[in-house]
Amino acid sequence: MTEKTMTTLAMSSSDFVQDLFTSFHRISPSPPLIITSTLTLLTLLCTLYLFRTWHRLSHIPGPLLNSLTPLVLTYHCLIKEDINTYVYNLSLKYGPLVRVAPNVVAHYDPETLRRVCSVKANYTKGLWFEFSRWDLERYSCIAMRDNESRKVRKGMLLPAWAGRYMVVMEGRVDSQVRSFLDLIKRKYTSTPAGVKAMDFGHRAQFYTLDVATSATFGKPWGFLEKDGDVEKYLETTEVITPMFGVLGTLPWLVYVMHAWPLNKLMPGEGDTVGFGRLMNLAGEAVRERVEMPGGKTEDSEYDLIRGYLRNGVEPEDAVQECITLVVAGTETTSIALRLALLALLTTPSTYRKAQDEVDAFYSGKPAPFNPDTDPIVSYADAKTLPYIQAVIREAFRIWPPSAGLFSKQVPDEGDTIHGYYLPKGTEVGQSMVGIGRQPRIWGDDAEIFRPERWLEADAEAFEEMQAAVDLVFSGGKYVCLGKHVGWMELLKWFVEVLRRYDVAVVNNAQPLKLKDPVTFMTTDFWVRFTKREGVEV
Numbered sequence: 001m002t003e004k005t006m007t008t009l010a011m012s013s014s015d016f017v018q019d020l021f022t023s024f025h026r027i028s029p030s031p032p033l034i035i036t037s038t039l040t041l042l043t044l045l046c047t048l049y050l051f052r053t054w055h056r057l058s059h060i061p062g063p064l065l066n067s068l069t070p071l072v073l074t075y076h077c078l079i080k081e082d083i084n085t086y087v088y089n090l091s092l093k094y095g096p097l098v099r100v101a102p103n104v105v106a107h108y109d110p111e112t113l114r115r116v117c118s119v120k121a122n123y124t125k126g127l128w129f130e131f132s133r134w135d136l137e138r139y140s141c142i143a144m145r146d147n148e149s150r151k152v153r154k155g156m157l158l159p160a161w162a163g164r165y166m167v168v169m170e171g172r173v174d175s176q177v178r179s180f181l182d183l184i185k186r187k188y189t190s191t192p193a194g195v196k197a198m199d200f201g202h203r204a205q206f207y208t209l210d211v212a213t214s215a216t217f218g219k220p221w222g223f224l225e226k227d228g229d230v231e232k233y234l235e236t237t238e239v240i241t242p243m244f245g246v247l248g249t250l251p252w253l254v255y256v257m258h259a260w261p262l263n264k265l266m267p268g269e270g271d272t273v274g275f276g277r278l279m280n281l282a283g284e285a286v287r288e289r290v291e292m293p294g295g296k297t298e299d300s301e302y303d304l305i306r307g308y309l310r311n312g313v314e315p316e317d318a319v320q321e322c323i324t325l326v327v328a329g330t331e332t333t334s335i336a337l338r339l340a341l342l343a344l345l346t347t348p349s350t351y352r353k354a355q356d357e358v359d360a361f362y363s364g365k366p367a368p369f370n371p372d373t374d375p376i377v378s379y380a381d382a383k384t385l386p387y388i389q390a391v392i393r394e395a396f397r398i399w400p401p402s403a404g405l406f407s408k409q410v411p412d413e414g415d416t417i418h419g420y421y422l423p424k425g426t427e428v429g430q431s432m433v434g435i436g437r438q439p440r441i442w443g444d445d446a447e448i449f450r451p452e453r454w455l456e457a458d459a460e461a462f463e464e465m466q467a468a469v470d471l472v473f474s475g476g477k478y479v480c481l482g483k484h485v486g487w488m489e490l491l492k493w494f495v496e497v498l499r500r501y502d503v504a505v506v507n508n509a510q511p512l513k514l515k516d517p518v519t520f521m522t523t524d525f526w527v528r529f530t531k532r533e534g535v536e537v
């Protein structure tokens with residue numbers, strides 16, 4: 001090959017490459033075209049996804065936006081802080097079954113709620129409960145979604161609350177009622193010479209925390225004695241509790257938070273304060289009891305951890321149950337205590353009647369009254385006071401302490417509620433606010449706090465009302481384990497406090513601030529206690 005031929009060949013191959021490049025460039029799409037096609041494809045996929053999301057339950061009435069995204073509910077938890085009122089208002093607008101999120105419907109029918117929760121129903125717990133998984137490796141009963149496993153676990157938990165153990169538990173409640181009275185005496189008795197206002201929102205929590213921790217661990221953590229937060233528990237739970245509402249609407253976030261790197265920020269057994277400290281103490285308490293030599297435990301040493309372990313709960317699971325006991329037993333009862341007191345303080349006629357009932361009860365007892373040695377009213381006696389019970393039931397009704405959706409999942413065979421077919425996997429949420437406020441059961445004055453309605457009702461109506469309000473403790477296989485302890489705490493507190501003190505709000509224009517990010521939470525509830533005339537305290 002000559003040099004000339006070589007040069008010609010080299011030139012023609014470079015021309016060829018250049019031509020190829022130019023023609024490729026000519027047919028390749030311009031950047032705007034790539035962006036436009038990608039956007040079109042994404043829009044198409046999103047539309048398909050949204051259509052599919054909407055279509056599944058498109059026959060259930062509800063706002064369009066809610067059928068496309070759960071973020072509307074998240075917004076009402078996080079920003080508007082009115083989630084339960086919002087869900088009830090949707091029911092009023094759209095009917096007895098309303099679609100509140102793509103896969104979640106809500107109802108306010110006591111009968112439906114009882115059926116969904118009944119032992120026979122194949123419904124399982126919904127994803128809403130995922131927030132109560134304190135550890136992804138282990139379950140506490142409240143978070144268990146598999147019916148068979150939860151039946152076995154609940155069967156182990158129940159005997160720990162039975163018979164004579166309730167007597168022990170009542171003694172624990174009495175001690176904390178006494179601690180509360182002692183706190184008023186020590187620091188918060190107002191006189192004409194000066195007001196010693198108490199932030200009741202926090203003190204209600206101190207009381208219920210001391211009851212829950214003494215029932216669980218055998219002795220209280222001592223919030224009332226210290227009259228302050230212990231181990232920064234409240235400081236951290238005040239941040240965490242509203243988050244429970246958000247996680248209820250976006251359950252997948254629970255797994256994100258338990259995965260690296262967010263898990264580094266989550267409370268854990270290594271923590272020395274806050275929620276992590278509770279985990280830590282629960283672990284220690286369980287280990288301590290497992291390592292203890294066998295033999296009979298005196299009733300005075302009885303606590304729920306011992307009861308659970310004795311009934312066969314694995315130690316690691318007992319830790320989870322301890323955490324649930326403290327979380328489930330505290331905020332619920334505090335809410336009921338605060339709002340029942342608020343209702344009494346802002347309705348003078350009911351306050352008088354409640355106090356008269358307590359006085360009438362004690363007028364039949366031998367005098368004189370010694371506040372330090374007289375026993376705290378027994379649960380059995382307190383249950384003979386209809387008006388005080390009516391006050392508590394009215395508070396439960398208007399501000400249900402367990403106000404969230406508490407959704408349960410439709411079983412494989414599907415279900416029909418209020419004439420609407422619900423396919424497998426649909427989450428059925430409850431509106432306890434709706435159950436407590438619907439005029440069909442409560443009459444036209446359903447929004448009004450009026451304990452008298454309970455005394456006026458005939459036997460049949462009373463039964464229906466009681467069965468409806470009782471659902472604040474859920475029902476069937478999900479019924480609250482601490483129901484009687486909660487009732488004891490409330491009844492005993494009202495009887496013993498009203499017996500000794502006159503209570504009044506401090507800020508008449510705004511007794512407290514109420515918000516509803518997951519359930520009814522209050523701040524700035526200042527009250528004053530004044531000794532009743534002629535009563536030694």
Ligand code: HEM
Nearest residue numbers: 141142328329332333401402472473474478480481482486
């Ligand atoms: C006014 C007070 C209370 C209310 C309104 C209340 C409400 C509830 C509700 C609605 C549930 C069922 C959740 C569900 O699975 O659907 C529940 C479960 C539970 N509650 Fe309560 N509760 C109260 C007080 C207490 C107390 C004082 C304790 C313990 C000291 C407690 C311990 C528990 C436990 C351990 C569970 C889980 C039961 C299970 O998994 O089956 N509760 N509570």
